[in-house]
Amino acid sequence: MLDREELRELARYRDEENLICSFYYPLEKGMPTEGGALIRLKNMINKTLADREDWTSAQTTSISEDLARIEGLVTEEMIMSSGGLAIFACSAGGLWKEYHLPDRVGPMLVVDHATRMRPMIEFIGRYERSCTVLVGKGRARIIVLDRAGAAERSDVVASVPGRHDQGGWAQARYQRHHDHQVMHHLKETADQTFSLLQEEGFSQLFVGGTEELVSEFVEYLHPYLRERLAGSFPMEMVSSVAEVQIQTLTAASELAEAGERDALDDLRAEVHTGNLGAAGLDDTLHAVQTGQALRLLVKEDFEAPGLRCTSCHLLCLSSPCPFCGGETQALEDIVESMVTEAFLRNCEVAFVAGENGEKLAELGGIGALLRFAG
């Protein structure tokens, strides 16, 4: 499971002495190991070794070890796994982290003194854990899921007697009894969902069922659950776990897309008339590095060259460093560094594609909503 804190630690990881391999690779189950996939991998590794600049012999030894281990793992995984593989390795520094991702990533292989985290940061943004509760009158199901999988956590069955058509006084009393039982059952389900939140954690809650039951159930939710409530939909109690997963992920991605659309509208308004928005590389870079950026929006494929000061490590677009006058070093893609910086500063990072991506392109491909005006 991906953990934000662990990713932050990796994003902060720097080793001035040794070099780190950041490796991303797409996998497809049953990939022919004798065919193109393995050759492509070997070419990637050979090119990295051939392109080396001024590695010391200790660095060369460490990287060669890392690459051999990476090649071994990919060759094994190619046969059995689908999705993506991300590896951060530095044998001289004792670093080896491997992540099996449900989506394809890369291919990418970079050797540097810092890790390359953009694909991981992009990934974790799409990886929110959700909980979906299906509510019925006599039964409830709780399912925890994300893009990688889904698992049923409990099957809450209450003994709610069926309705009978007896009429008269007995019917009225019976009806009250029945309603009380349903209420008790919904409350119990809400309590169980809260226990699950405390035990496992999830960031979004969805509820499936009839409109009437959903709104009654919501009444019983703990405030922590209510603030995570992201939506509801009609769903049959007999649905399979996979059906629940698909329905939930669809609802979650529609919600995310709508959220991005709103953020882009806000950004455009703030850039033109307010002062809580930054657009374009220069202004956004400033907002990220001063801690002003609350939410960073990056067009999915947006990249740009830039510079980093060798003495104060400031990211900048002109040399010498505008902050300390120090010398600068060229960066192939400054956006990668901005994304990592924003992630480390607890700024939400969204990678925007499709129609929203086109809107963002009009604003320079990158922008940020700000916490405070500069």
Ligand SMILES: [Zn+2]
């Ligand atoms: Zn500087």
